[in-house]
Amino acid sequence: MSDRRCALVTGSAGGIGRAVVARLVAEGFDVVACDLRPQDGGVACDLTTREGNRAAVDAALERHGRLDAIVANAGMQHVAPVAEFPEDRWDELIALMLTSPFLLARYAWDALVQAPEGGRFLAMASAHGLVASPFKSAYVSAKHGVVGLVRTLALEGAEAGIVATAICPGFVRTPLVERQLAAQAQAHGLPEDAVLRDVILAPHAIKRLLEPEEVADLVAFLLGPTGRAFSGAPIPIDLGWTAR
Template sequence: MFLKGKSAIVTGSTSGIGLALAKALAAEGASVMINGFGDADAIETERVALQAASGAKALYDGADMAKPDQIAAMVARAQDAFGGVDIAISNAGIQHVAPIEDFPVEKWDAILAINLSSSFHLMRAVVPGMKARGWGRILTTASAHSLVASPNKAAYVAAKHGIAGLTKTVALETAPFGVTVNCISPGYVWTPLVENQIPDTMAARGLTREQVINDVLLAAQPTKQFVLPEQVAALALFLCRDEAASITGANYSMDGGWTAA
């Protein structure tokens, strides 16, 4: 358990990639604060399981990632409970798809707030403590869309490109203090959110399940395989190790070859 005695916040972690990240950190002994929306009983079940796995504290905070004051309060609560925040992973995100002329302004604002600005607010809150302790790991779940674009995703692509730039900037600012800042850019990840889109797409386009998976969802991924949440979590764990202390400001593609072309 190489993270025993360390503490972490993972935003957007009540399901999917975020929950896989939290589980991986807890399995290595870290105290973990999870965050996100969902069924209260299901969230409590996951919190209890994380605490059992880590042998340390596990907390839940329902902070809305669109609200800077709630992000600051979440970090303050974690610092009080854990004695500091050593690892901060910004994972929360939302999506909306529409041509730019039809893109609702409120959707643009929400996606930029949750997918980009929340990372800024989280980093801003945790960096002082990390600098003071001389150790920290900041990670962000970006996307293949931090490197390439797709039509009808103006806000999402803009936000994820912004994450790549924010990562580089904060990495340079914190490099002398033992703090690393990196992002991971997955392609399509197999999560309940993705799985639940398949029946609607089948009906809307008159396609089979296999056609939706291979010709729609995985059209850009040469491996024709979904990225697994556990694979993202494994890379995140490595970036938290002391062996990764010289890796900072990096954007790790994990997209089945999508951005290799």
């Protein structure tokens, strides 16, 4: 067993996940990076399946003999009105962003209980875990659900020393957001530059995108010593979005 803390990070190939992996490596973690299409020695896992989630947890335990922290970050988006939302796409989004965090927690529970410094579970819940936007029914539902999941994990894990927290970023400069520009432009009937100004950044009090490294800084803080106090809570990092 390694003497270093081990963290499993999902959705690691780009955006927030890639920044989190780099930051945790710099912080001295052994990191198992999991993605459907992994890079740089990461683990290939389809997190929409039970087998994929089990494989992610098993990979961390096999490589390092321990699992101290999970950052459930993998996500996707689909923009469409409820009346036109594809049912299969709904199932896929819920599987990846709500069922996967549950399965990761379930499969890793014993390892998190045994973590010498206390197990940590972080879920990337988004500001959409606290508020809603039109045309994003599956995403908003999944993110609201994962906030509830984290609160339950915090209560069930408290006696065993497990800390569970939901991170709620506003819009971050990631490929996921960049792909939304075209989809939102079609949904709203607007050009893409107007979508960025009038739709994407509209809820932000501070009119800019977050950078992935800013979210990674928060992850590192929550996995550090002071982060032990933040359990069962959604933590906004949203440039004033939820202050309205």
